[in-house]
Amino acid sequence: MKLKSLLLAGAFAALMSGTALAQVSVKIGVLNDRSGLYADLSGEGSVIAARMAVEDFKAADKGIKVEIISADHQNKPDVGSTIARQWYDQDGVDVIMDVPTSSVALAVNQITREKNKVFINSGAAASDLTGAACSPNTIHWTYDTYALAQGTGGAMVKAGGDSWFFLTADYAFGHALERDTAAIVTKNGGKVVGAVKTPFPGTDFSSFLLQAQSSKAKVIGLANAGGDTINSIKQAGEFGIVAGGQKLAGLLVFITDVNALGLQTAQGLVLTESFYWDTNDQTRTWSDRFAKLNNGKKPSMVQAGVYSGLLHYLKAVEATKSKDSATVMAKMKELPTDDPLFGKGSVRVDGRKMHDMYLFEVKKPSESKGPWDYYKQIAVLPAEQAFKPLSESTCPLVKK
Amino acid sequence: MFELLGIPPQALFGQVLLGLINGSFYAMLSLGLAVIFGLLNIINFTHGAQYMMGAFVAWMALNYLGLNYWAALVVSPLVVGATGIVIERFLLKRIAHLDHLYGLLLTFGLALIIQGLFRNSYGSSGLPYQIPPQLAGGHNLGFMFLPNYRGWVVIASLVVCLATWFMIEKTKLGAYLRAATENPTLTQAFGINVPLLVTLTYGFGVALAALAGVLAAPIYSVNPNMGSDLIIVVFAVVVIGGMGSILGSIITGFSLGLVEGLTKVFYPEASATVIFIIMVLVLLVKPAGLFGRTA
Known part of the structure; x- marks a missing residue:
């Protein structure tokens, strides 16, 4: 009798833990620049954001075991490809993020498709990721060159x-950024009088500015980013370009760049971003938590995008109880997105994450109340307007 | 109006001048390298990091101590030069008798460590540093707008380069230095403190890099990688000029700045590689460099 009830209890316990242990374990690889010119806007901050997503989702309580690893791609396609292959082939990584x-x-993007895994890109800009190079395995989360062109280009x-x-x-x-912006400029009745391709990364832009x-x-x-943008804006000021009546359009300026330039140099610059820490109470609370973990530095939109993207991925894993790439991708495109940083949105069939973009102007030093108080919002671009409509898409996944 | 290869002459003058300005940074950095190589036989790969430290010390002096740009021009080379002296005394001295390769590896490793430390503390995107108010603005030269600050950089760099050349080639101290290079044992036998000379020379070379860093701070992004972006080019300049040749590095620095500037007009895509193409060509014809002595 005693033995029987013991056995029963044992079987029951096994059954119970069986359901609780019906665990999915996923391995996330955050691949970005950890030492070069994009390290501040992605880098360790993106890893912190990913950890925060796992924490806020309470993944462990929901039976999802998440492991996060990271690596430095040094902004070199060959280095990045080697790491991605190794992660997928040997280390059992399911999702690569940021990049x-x-x-x-x-x-x-190409390797992820070959290996049938999931790629949630937050850091890169080229709209080709959801255009000609689109893939059923890729979601382009935070922004793209088309949206930047629409925002800053259109406004200028x-x-x-x-x-x-x-x-x-x-x-x-x-x-990609030049192509997309030039298209917006000509569409709106403007014209492109010239262009110069500058070696990447560069230090002295004075010759090109001249x-x-x-x-x-x-x-x-300025169809460039990071240190290149900082150097060109700094030197444009020096050569009296803005004083001479020409306007600078920083087509991709991150908050970390504004921080590096200082408001004295950056004031008045118009730029497009999808996230700014000081937008509402939710973004402020989250950003304060983030800053405490990141040496006091506020998050960039890229880091915010890693958080939001991973949160959505985990929701899809929870809903499907699976990490099969096709299943999870289908779920991610089906579920609406909702998080404190980007609000409500969706993932389109071509892998484009849809949310509003914001047009900001950099404050004057006198308007800023302290460190990281840099932007004034001047316009909101609704998602449908900011991103390329599916009707114009060159992505083969879009049925016409 | 006549045009040269499709570029109006006005624009061309402007570009030539810009090339000279960039050349002045190459000249100052390669001069420091040449001095160090000539007297210590060390290929100082830490040079880029020391240039970066120069800019950062200027920033620190301003933000922590309230010292302005002009004070930083003096303070920063002294501080960074002092760290150079420490490095020479405790590290480089111990491997002086070994093959070049050891010095190269040691200084390269040091550069990575220094860059990493600065990146950890200050991030990678850089720090703001304004042009000093006395040099803000610029002059319209008719063919181009020349910022006052760039003009100052060319003049400062020319003065420093020529003064260094004069000191090494024309003064008694310079004669000691050159003697110590030729034959350290014999020079010491004449009662000259050769190890001290060597230490001070390294400190001086490093100070030159730091000075270039301060000059660069208001116009280039002040970030931990600013030196590593530049140092490869500067090494090419030194190789083209001839390792250890003082005058060679000055002339080559300015002229390669010029060549690079012109490439930016005619074929911008190649402007990052043109110096290396020249390096290959020069090494094929003159393996010791344009001004180098064949051993």
Whole structure:
């Protein structure tokens, strides 16, 4: 009798723990720049954001075991590809996240498709990720060159900047950004009078700025990012370009860049981002928590995107109780997205995450109340307007 | 109006001038390298990190101590030079008798450590540093707008380069230095403190890098990688000029800045590689560099 009840209890316990242990364990690889010019806007901060997502989702309580690993791709496509292959083939990684630097992102996009895993990109800009190079295994989360062009490009043309000269970082990202912005400029009745491709990464842009100056274009479009943007804005100030009546359009400026430039140099710059820490109470609370873990530095939109993307992935894993790539991807596209940082949104069939974008202007030093108080919001771009409509898509996944 | 290869002459003058300005950074950095290599036989891969430290010390002096740009021009080279002296005394001295390769590895490792430390403390995207108010603004030269600060950089760099050349080639101290390079044992036998000379020379070379760093702070992004972006080019400049040749590194620095500047006009995509193409060509024809002595 005693033995029987013991056995029964044992069997019951086994059954119970069996359901609780019906665990899915997922391995997340955060692959980004940890030492170079994009390390501040992605880097360790993105890993912190990923950990926060796991914590806030209470993954362990829901029977999902999450392991996060990270690596430095050094902004080199060959280095990034090698790590991605090793992660997928040997280390059992299910999802690669972040991956700034479009050339590396496009390579990882291809490998993820080959290995049938999941790639949630937050850091890279090239709109090709959901265009010609789109993949059933990739979601492009935070922003893209099309949205940047719509935001900053569109606003500058409307404000009378109808002739453009581009300073373009000479790699996939710069080319995509120039292409998308030039399209917006011409569509709105402006014209592109010239462009120069600058070696990446660069230090001295004065020669290129001088070419832009003599082109007499009303707007100088900076189709570059990170240190390149910082150097070009700094040197444009020095050569009196803005004082001479030409306007600078920083097509991709992150909050970390503004921090590095200082408000004295950056004031008045118009830029497009999908996230700013000081937007509402939810973003402020989250950003304060983040800053405490990140040496007091506020999150960039890329880091916020890693948080939001991983949260959505975990929701899909919970809903499907599976980590099969096709199942989870289908669920992610089916479930609406909702999180404290980007609000409500969705993931489109081509892998484009849809949310509003914001047009900001950098404050004057006198308007700023302290460190990281940098932006004034000047417009909201609804998601449908910010991202390329499916009707114009070149992505083969979109049925027409 | 006549045009040269599709570029109006006005624009061309502007670009030539810009090339000279960038060349002045190459010249100052390669000069420091040449001095160190010439007298210590050390290939100082820490040079880029020391240039970066120069800029950061200027930033620290301003933000922590309230010292302005002009004070930083003096303080920063002294501070960074002092760290150089410590490195020479405790590390480089111990491997002085070994093959070049050991010095190269040691200084390269040091550079990585220093960059890593700064990255941990200050992040990778950099720090703001304004142009000093006395040098803000610029002059319209007719063919281009020349910022006052760039003009100052060229003049400062030329003065420092020529003064260094004069000191090493024309003064008694320089004569001791050159003697110590040729034959340290014999020089010491004449009662000259050769180890001290060597230490001070390394400190001086490092101080030159730091000075270039302070000059660069207001116009380039002040970040932990600023030196590593530049150092490879500077090494190419030194190799083209001839390892250890003082005058060679100055002339090559300025002229390669010029060549690079012109490439930025005619074929911008190649401007990052043109210096290395020249390096290959020079090494094929003159393996010791343009001004180098064949051993």
